[in-house]
Amino acid sequence: MKFCSQCGGSVTQRIPSGDNRLRYICNDCNFVHYQNPNVVVGTIPLYVDEQGEVKILLCRRNIEPRHGFWTLPAGFLENDETSSEGAQRETIEESCANIDNLAIYRVFNVAHANQIHMFFRADMMDGSFSTTSESSDVRLFGFDDIPWSELAFPTVHKALVDFVADHSGGDFAIEMIDIDHGYWKAMIESVK
Ligand SMILES: [Zn+2]
Structure with a gap:
C-alpha cells in the first residue's frame, strides 16, 4: 500500500498506540488501514448419473493463479452475502451448475496466505453445466477419475x-484443518 484510500496521502507502516502489529497509517489524516484475511468459499458439487454412479463437478481454471489446473468451484466471499450464498454464486459463475442442499464440510485455515477456505457439500439438481469465462473446461469426474496430480490448490x-x-x-x-506450506508437498507425494 502506498497511498491512503481516504485522502490520497502517503502512508507508512507504524504500530498504533495500544496495538502490537505494524499497520499502514496515513501521514496526513492518520487513518489506520487494517488488513485482515480473505474468505474463499466453494462447493463440492455431487451428481448421481443415470447408472447410479456418483460424480463430482470440477472446473479447469481459465484464470491465474494456477491457470489450466482443475479446481472445485470457489472464489472470494463478497460483502453482504453469507458464506453459503457466496459458495452457490461462485459455483454458478464458474460452472453454471444448478446446485442446492449446501452443507458445510471443511474449513481450512491457510494462515500463510492470509485466507480461510470454506467448502460446502452440494447436490447438483440436474446434469446441466457449462464452461464460463473463468473455466475453460467443466467436467463430471467419477471418484476413480479425479485428476489428483492436476489439482489447483492444496x-x-x-x-x-x-x-x-x-x-x-x-x-x-465437519472438520477445521490448518494448511501450511509443507502440506501441499506431502499431499502430492501421498498420491504418487
Ligand atoms: Zn489519509
Whole structure:
C-alpha cells in the first residue's frame, strides 16, 4: 500500500498506540488501514448419473493463479452475502451448475496466505453445466477419475481426499484443518 484510500496521502507502516502489529497509517489524516484475511468459499458439487454412479463437478481454471489446473468451484466471499450464498454464486459463475442442499464440510485455515477456505457439500439438481469465462473446461469426474496430480490448490486436494473417503461410509463429519506450506508437498507425494 502506498497511498491512503481516504485522502490520497502517503502512508507508512507504524504500530498504533495500544496495538502490537505494524499497520499502514496515513501521514496526513492518520487513518489506520487494517488488513485482515480473505474468505474463499466453494462447493463440492455431487451428481448421481443415470447408472447410479456418483460424480463430482470440477472446473479447469481459465484464470491465474494456477491457470489450466482443475479446481472445485470457489472464489472470494463478497460483502453482504453469507458464506453459503457466496459458495452457490461462485459455483454458478464458474460452472453454471444448478446446485442446492449446501452443507458445510471443511474449513481450512491457510494462515500463510492470509485466507480461510470454506467448502460446502452440494447436490447438483440436474446434469446441466457449462464452461464460463473463468473455466475453460467443466467436467463430471467419477471418484476413480479425479485428476489428483492436476489439482489447483492444496485445500481443493484435501477437501476431495476427505470427501471421497467419507462418501463410502456416508458420514460427512465437519472438520477445521490448518494448511501450511509443507502440506501441499506431502499431499502430492501421498498420491504418487
Ligand atoms: Zn489519509
